[in-house]
Amino acid sequence: xxxxxxxxxxxxxxxxxxxxxxxxxxxxxxxxxxxxxxxxxxxxxxxxxxxxxxxxxxxxxxxxxxxxxxxxxxxxxxxxxxxxxxxxxxxxxxxxxxxxxxxxxxxxxxxxxxxxxxxxxxxxxxxxxxxxxxxxxxxxxxxxxxxxxxxxxxxxxxxxxxxxxxxxxxxxxxxxxxxxxxxxxxxxxxxxxxxxxxxxxxxxxxxxxxxxxxxxxxxxxxxxxxxxxxxxxxxxxxxxxxxxxxxxxxxxxxxxxxxxxxxxxxxxx
Amino acid sequence: xxxxxxxxxxxxxxxxxxxxxxxxxxxxxxxxxxxxxxxxxxxxxxxxxxxxxxxxxxxxxxxxxxxxxxxxxxxxxxxxxxxxxxxxxxxxxxxxxxxxxxxxxxxxxxxxxxxxxxxxxxxxxxxxxxxxxxxxxxxxxxxxxxxxxxxxxxxxxxxxxxxxxxxxxxxxxxxxxxxxxxxxxxxxxxxxxxxxxxxxxxxxxxxxxxxxxxxxxxxxxxxxxxxxxxxxxxxxxxxxxxxxxxxxxxxxxxxxxxxxxxxxxxxxxxxxxxxxxxxxxxxxxxxxxxxxxxxxxxxxxxxxxxxxxxxxxxxxxxxxxxxxxxxxxxx
Numbered sequence: 001x002x003x004x005x006x007x008x009x010x011x012x013x014x015x016x017x018x019x020x021x022x023x024x025x026x027x028x029x030x031x032x033x034x035x036x037x038x039x040x041x042x043x044x045x046x047x048x049x050x051x052x053x054x055x056x057x058x059x060x061x062x063x064x065x066x067x068x069x070x071x072x073x074x075x076x077x078x079x080x081x082x083x084x085x086x087x088x089x090x091x092x093x094x095x096x097x098x099x100x101x102x103x104x105x106x107x108x109x110x111x112x113x114x115x116x117x118x119x120x121x122x123x124x125x126x127x128x129x130x131x132x133x134x135x136x137x138x139x140x141x142x143x144x145x146x147x148x149x150x151x152x153x154x155x156x157x158x159x160x161x162x163x164x165x166x167x168x169x170x171x172x173x174x175x176x177x178x179x180x181x182x183x184x185x186x187x188x189x190x191x192x193x194x195x196x197x198x199x200x201x202x203x204x205x206x207x208x209x210x211x212x213x214x215x216x217x218x219x220x221x222x223x224x225x226x227x228x229x230x231x232x233x234x235x236x237x238x239x240x241x242x243x244x245x246x247x248x249x250x251x252x253x254x255x256x257x258x259x260x261x262x263x264x265x266x267x268x269x
Numbered sequence: 270x271x272x273x274x275x276x277x278x279x280x281x282x283x284x285x286x287x288x289x290x291x292x293x294x295x296x297x298x299x300x301x302x303x304x305x306x307x308x309x310x311x312x313x314x315x316x317x318x319x320x321x322x323x324x325x326x327x328x329x330x331x332x333x334x335x336x337x338x339x340x341x342x343x344x345x346x347x348x349x350x351x352x353x354x355x356x357x358x359x360x361x362x363x364x365x366x367x368x369x370x371x372x373x374x375x376x377x378x379x380x381x382x383x384x385x386x387x388x389x390x391x392x393x394x395x396x397x398x399x400x401x402x403x404x405x406x407x408x409x410x411x412x413x414x415x416x417x418x419x420x421x422x423x424x425x426x427x428x429x430x431x432x433x434x435x436x437x438x439x440x441x442x443x444x445x446x447x448x449x450x451x452x453x454x455x456x457x458x459x460x461x462x463x464x465x466x467x468x469x470x471x472x473x474x475x476x477x478x479x480x481x482x483x484x485x486x487x488x489x490x491x492x493x494x495x496x497x498x499x500x501x502x503x504x505x506x507x508x509x510x511x512x513x514x515x516x517x518x519x520x521x522x523x524x525x526x527x528x529x530x531x532x533x534x535x536x537x538x539x540x541x542x543x544x545x546x547x548x549x550x551x552x553x554x555x556x557x558x559x560x561x562x563x564x565x566x567x568x569x570x571x572x573x574x575x576x577x578x579x580x581x582x583x584x585x586x587x588x589x590x591x592x593x594x595x596x597x598x599x600x
Contacts, residue, residue, distance in 0.1 A: 009363075009393045017390030021376065021383075028378035028419070090373025094435070097339055098391040099362040105391075261341045264289060264334070 009100040018108025022082065026116065040070040040120040044127030057221045059136035063128050064220070067148075068213060070120035071155060079159030082109045083166035092167070093266050096257065103253040106163040110156045117152060138220055147216040154208035154238055157245035164249060168256045170268045186210070194226055208245055211238035277351045279443055279474040280313035280336060285345035287331050305331040307498035308345065313491075318465065318475040320489030322482070322591055328498045329478040330369075330447050336476065337367040337445045350442060363392060366441035366473075368432045368449055377421040381412055381431050384420060385438060392439035406434040410464060426457025433464060443474045450484060462488060482588035496595045509590045515541050517558040518585045521568060523575040525552050533571045539563045542593070557585060557593075 026032050047066035051058040083106065086092040096102055129135050138144050185196065186204045196204070204210040214226040215234035227234060260266050287306040292298045305328045313319040323329045334340035336349055338358045347354045352361050376384050385403045394402060407416045410430035415423060420431065429449065436444055449465065450458040465488060468475060479485050485492050486506055493503035502509055510516050521534070526545070531554065535543050539560030546553050556568075565580050572578055 009391060013390050013393070013396075017387050021379070021387050024379045024383055025376065089376065090369075090371070091376060093339055093369060094367065094374055094388070095391065097337060097362060097367050098388065099359065099393065100391045258341075261339065264287075264331075264340045266339060 009098070009104075011100070011104045014100040014104040015108040015111070018105040019112050020108075022109050022112035026112070032116075035070075035073050036116050036120055037123065039073065040066065040123035041127050043067075043069045044124040045131065047124070048128050048131050057137065057224075059128060059132050059134075060138065060220050063125055063136060064213070064217065066124040066128065067121040068151070068209075070124055071117035071152065072209075073120075079106065079110045079113050079156070080162035080166045082113075083163045084170075087166070087170055087266075087268070090267065096167075096260070096266060101253065102167060102257060103160070103250065106160055106253075109163070110159050113159065114152045114156055117155070118149075121148065139222060140219060143219050144216070147212070147219055150238065151209060151212040151216055154212040154242045157208055157242045157249070160249040161245055161252070164252050164256045167253075167260060170265065205237070206241065208238050208241040211235075211241060276315075278312045278348075279315040280311065280319075280347075280349055280476060282309050282311045282336075282347040283345055285309040285332070285335060285342045285347050287328070287335060287340065288343045305498055306335075306342070309495070309498070309500055311493060311500055311503065313474070313476060315474045316469070316472060317491065318469055318477055318489050320485040320492035321476065321478045321495055322480065322485050322492055322587075323478070323495035324480060324595060327495045329480075329495055332495065333367075333445050333447045333476070333478055337365055338362060339367070363439065364442045366436035366439065366444040368436040368444070368446045371432075371452070372425065372428060375420045375428060375431060375435075378419060380417045381420055381423070381427075381434075382407065382416040384431060385435060388435050389438055394439055402438065406438060409467075410434045411460070424457075426453050426460070429453055429457065429461055430464070433461065437468065437473070440471075441473065443476065444468065446475060446477045448479055449477065450479070450481065458484075482586060482591055486587040494591060494594045501594050502590075506587055506590075509587065509594075510585045511559075512590070512594075515539070515557040515559040516585050517561075518583050518589055519554075519556040519558060519565065519568060520579075520581050520583070521554040521556065521572070522551050522579040523572065523577055524550055526554060526572070526575075530572055534568065537563050537567060537571070544593075555589070557589075 026036075043066035044062070047062040047069075048059075051062040051065065054061050083092070086095060095105060186200060186207065211234050215231055215238060217224045217226055218231040218234060229237075285306055286304070286308055289303045289305055291301050291303075293301065309328075309332060321329055321332065331340065335342050335347055336354060338354050338361055341355050349361055350364060354361060376387070382403060385406065386399065389399045389403065404413075407413045410433055412427060412430055412434070415427060420428065423431065433446075433449070436446070446465065450461050453461060462484065465475060465477070477485075477488065489506075491503070491505055492509070494501050494509075502512055504512060507516070531543060531545065534540065534554060534556060537556075537558075539558050539562060540556050541559050542557040544555040546555070565582055568580050569578065
């Protein structure tokens with residue numbers, strides 16, 4: 001990642017530059033207030049009402065459900081969308097023409113989206129706690145935080161793959177918009193996937209956040225019954241699928257970059 | 270990988286072709302095929318400004334994008350600084366700059382300075398030099414006062430200057446400029462041309478596309494004309510003038526001419542070409558003249574029945590050359 005070329009780029013520096021650019025654009029554009037600040041408040045209130053009466057750990061369910069809804073948009077959707085914006089602004093061509101592989105730029109953006117996703121999660125937590133008047137009973141608060149970050153990583157891995165589609169075609173946003181709510185439900189963002197019909201499970205298992213979220217629920221909610229395999233198999237599944245996504249992203253980005261040079265659609269938006 | 274050829278040509282292309290395919294329709298997809306480049310052979314020497322002239326749709330931008338590694342040729346071979354643009358992009362990209370220009374291609378919500386910082390990082394401009402280099406560049410393109418304003422507040426000319434600054438930020442060996450003054454007001458265009466000229470002093474090879482004849486004439490010692498995906502001529506400006514039949518041009522205007530009068534003009538010594546065109550009630554004959562012995566008096570003598578006759582001489586412009594060449598290609 002930190003390969004410094006005799007004349008050219010440093011991957012780590014390019015990633016930092018993309019992270020910084022995302023921050024600057026965020027601060028310059030008030031529309032980001034909606035997904036990053038206002039949506040988490042709404043998700044928090046809705047989740048509290050939805051899960052009320054869901055047992056003694058309903059607060060944890062509410063925080064996880066609303067937190068994931070909020071982070072989904074920020075982390076996964078945001079990563080791809082930023083590439084779509086590059087198309088729209090006409091900045092995709094000069095960025096691709098720079099010596100840095102585009103993957104490093106995407107990584108920087110994903111990092112930013114992870115940070116802003118965490119902000120959304122924190123807002124949800126504060127809203128739910130404020131409504132309930134008490135914090136949720138967490139058996140292992142430190143473990144909760146660590147697993148929460150792990151879930152973000154799994155979301156980020158999917159975000160990187162989505163970003164490749166945005167480079168590949170200008171229609172990626174259209175496809176993502178259609179699939180967005182299916183992903184919401186399929187990965188168990190709001191409700192555990194065990195509550196979904198059986199036929200959805202095989203699809204859900206292909207997504208790293210499904211596994212990571214299930215592990216997080218196992219760790220945070222005593223008596224939780226998710227996948228029949230338990231906490232550690234969930235962790236293993238999350239690590240395996242996340243690794244697969246990251247390997248896939250590395251492999252497809254190079255090919256996608258080659259493909260767009262072949263078809264010549266970098267300036268289409 | 271080919272060897273770096275420090276003394277070889279800056280650009281060398283052999284039979285470069287590019288086909289674009291697109292599909293229309295929803296259920297019954299109709300495939301359309303457009304041949305944008307039909308076998309371009311071109312050699313550009315290092316250290317000067319080379320101009321590529323052509324009308325809209327001639328293939329200039331396609332060719333520029335191929336040379337700057339943003340597009341792959343469908344077939345043929347293109348070498349820049351001795352390296353293959355299709356296979357050696359890692360070597361080439363840090364050494365080339367590209368300015369596509371226009372309103373797009375910049376991050377509008379952040380400042381000009383931040384735009385430059387971002388691209389300086391992507392190009393690996395040494396961190397210790399970054400801020401000073403950006404300051405010098407902003408000074409050079411006269412954007413110091415606006416450096417910390419959002420780009421969305423910039424005029425078209427200011428954006429073009431920022432594009433240029435970004436293009437040379439990493440000190441490329443070769444710079445591709447695609448219609449760098451299009452849409453600019455005369456003052457901004459003049460400043461941009463001045464800036465482009467000054468880059469040659471830095472030892473940068475510049476490949477410039479334009480359809481403004483005066484711009485090519487002013488900036489480019491050598492140039493080529495691209496029409497319908499083919500190079501139809503390449504030479505110096507003077508070389509191109511002689512190619513289309515002479516350095517001198519006579520313009521003769523009256524309310525119509527008889528065929529015998531046009532024939533008589535055509536037979537004058539040194540007249541290589543006579544082009545007839547109508548504008549309103551008037552007819553204009555444009556004569557390309559190779560020799561000095563023919564003069565306007567002889568033209569007047571051959572057209573005695575035209576009291577309204579207007580005759581003038583001017584130097585054959587690049588625009589004349591270009592129109593002749595493109596016209597011949599169309600025919």
